[in-house]
Amino acid sequence: MSQVDPRRLIPRTDELLALPATRAAVERVGVRVVRDLIRQTQDRARRGELAPDQVEPVVLDQLNAHRPTTLRPVLNATGVVIHTNLGRAPLSPAATEALLSAAGYVDVELDLATGSRSRRGVAARQALLSACPTAADALIVNNGAAALVLATTALAAGREVVISRGELIEIGAGFRLPDLIASTGARLREVGTTNRTHLRDYLDAIGPDTGCILKVHPSNFRVTGFTSGVSIGELRSAISEIPLVADLGSGLLTPDPALPDEPDATTALTEGADLVVASGDKLFGGPQAGLLLGAADLTGRLSKHPLARAVRVDKLTLAAIEATLSGGPTPVSRALHADPDRLQSRAERLAATVGGTVVPHDGRVGGGGAPGVPLPGWAVQLPEAAAEPLRTGEPAVLPRVHGGVCLVDLRCIPESDDVRLMVAVEHALAAIEGPESG
Numbered sequence: 137m138s139q140v141d142p143r144r145l146i147p148r149t150d151e152l153l154a155l156p157a158t159r160a161a162v163e164r165v166g167v168r169v170v171r172d173l174i175r176q177t178q179d180r181a182r183r184g185e186l187a188p189d190q191v192e193p194v195v196l197d198q199l200n201a202h203r204p205t206t207l208r209p210v211l212n213a214t215g216v217v218i219h220t221n222l223g224r225a226p227l228s229p230a231a232t233e234a235l236l237s238a239a240g241y242v243d244v245e246l247d248l249a250t251g252s253r254s255r256r257g258v259a260a261r262q263a264l265l266s267a268c269p270t271a272a273d274a275l276i277v278n279n280g281a282a283a284l285v286l287a288t289t290a291l292a293a294g295r296e297v298v299i300s301r302g303e304l305i306e307i308g309a310g311f312r313l314p315d316l317i318a319s320t321g322a323r324l325r326e327v328g329t330t331n332r333t334h335l336r337d338y339l340d341a342i343g344p345d346t347g348c349i350l351k352v353h354p355s356n357f358r359v360t361g362f363t364s365g366v367s368i369g370e371l372r373s374a375i376s377e378i379p380l381v382a383d384l385g386s387g388l389l390t391p392d393p394a395l396p397d398e399p400d401a402t403t404a405l406t407e408g409a410d411l412v413v414a415s416g417d418k419l420f421g422g423p424q425a426g427l428l429l430g431a432a433d434l435t436g437r438l439s440k441h442p443l444a445r446a447v448r449v450d451k452l453t454l455a456a457i458e459a460t461l462s463g464g465p466t467p468v469s470r471a472l473h474a475d476p477d478r479l480q481s482r483a484e485r486l487a488a489t490v491g492g493t494v495v496p497h498d499g500r501v502g503g504g505g506a507p508g509v510p511l512p513g514w515a516v517q518l519p520e521a522a523a524e525p526l527r528t529g530e531p532a533v534l535p536r537v538h539g540g541v542c543l544v545d546l547r548c549i550p551e552s553d554d555v556r557l558m559v560a561v562e563h564a565l566a567a568i569e570g571p572e573s574g
């Protein structure tokens with residue numbers, strides 16, 4: 137009797153593709169992904185790594201586990217609220233839901249009552265103006281950098297942007313404000329020194345060639361000691377005819393008592409700024425965006441500039457901004473204002489279950505906001521070796537590694553994820569304890 141080559145028992149591609157589960161998977165992830173998975177699994181069986189009757193269940197398992205994006209959700213246990221490497225602000229439930237509603241065809245630029253074209257993103261603009269009534273108008277672009285480029289291009293290309301030497305900052309990952317402004321064709325007119333700039337420095341510099349005055353919030357560092365700067369209010373009282381643009385960076389719309397030194401749009405406009413620039417995904421707590429708020433003649437000039445089209449936001453961003461403003465508290469706001477006692481009792485519960493010690497741990501605003509402002513809280517201290525299995529586990533957890541230990545700070549983790557976090561920490565600790573203690 138001749139022996140059947142087991143490889144001949146491997147199910148054929150067309151057989152596997154005909155299964156109801158694979159047909160459904162084709163709808164979900166596309167035929168290419170499904171074919172690739174089938175071929176890889178058949179190859180494993182041909183190499184003898186898999187029994188032929190295992191091919192079908194393995195293919196189905198893998199299709200089940202397949203996700204449409206390779207981006208992995210991460211539990212942020214660093215205590216850093218705006219973590220640029222983790223995508224800055226997490227969206228609120230309302231904003232997340234808005235993304236789904238806006239995913240298909242939507243009336244982003246259409247008046248359904250008349251059937252004619254409407255102004256793009258009216259609702260998001262209106263929501264911003266309601267949240268910041270001192271602004272006469274608002275314009276939303278792709279990010280803070282794009283907002284600055286648009287403002288300096290429209291107001292000062294071929295002319296001068298007057299700025300204090302104390303505000304020529306680098307924000308991180310290749311964002312150098314002077315280079316960005318120079319790229320727009322505007323000339324930088326630097327005034328003052330690194331630590332001190334006076335009103336007369338500005339007055340000496342402005343003239344017929346001045347396109348705008350730019351005030352930048354040096355968000356990620358602080359100069360202390362013998363320093364002085366000129367406030368928006370002082371500039372406004374002395375200089376009335378030149379546009380005064382304030383780059384606030386983080387994007388609070390109104391003052392937050394928890395962050396007393398953080399500038400906000402309402403105050404900056406009240407003090408006399410004509411236009412403020414802020415990021416959407418820092419303290420505002422929304423999607424990546426650049427928010428421009430202020431005088432309608434200036435937003436009008438900006439929106440008519442050809443560059444405005446190149447930095448235009450999509451419907452998803454507009455939907456998420458509107459929902460960030462109209463929904464409940466954002467995750468960023470919750471994390472910033474987390475009650476330290478509550479953080480301590482959550483940390484104690486975690487430590488009681490998995491081990492580790494509860495230690496005081498200050499969170500940070502991050503993302504270049506409020507440098508040096510500690511957010512008092514607590515963390516569970518684990519051996520440093522736990523960090524790697526935490527990062528690579530499911531769910532992925534990013535702890536803070538500092539001073540030879542691994543710190544798990546619950547500030548930026550929603551309470552509803554505490555059980556998932558507990559399981560992840562248990563797995564990570566089991567992985568480093570080794571087989572003899574398991």
Ligand SMILES: *Cc1c(COP(=O)(O)O)cnc(C)c1O
Pocket residue numbers: 279280281282307311352353354355383384385386414415416417425426503504
């Ligand atoms: C973050 C920041 C920017 C850049 O904003 P993006 O939204 O990251 O492009 C510009 N200016 C200041 C002061 C900032 O803090």
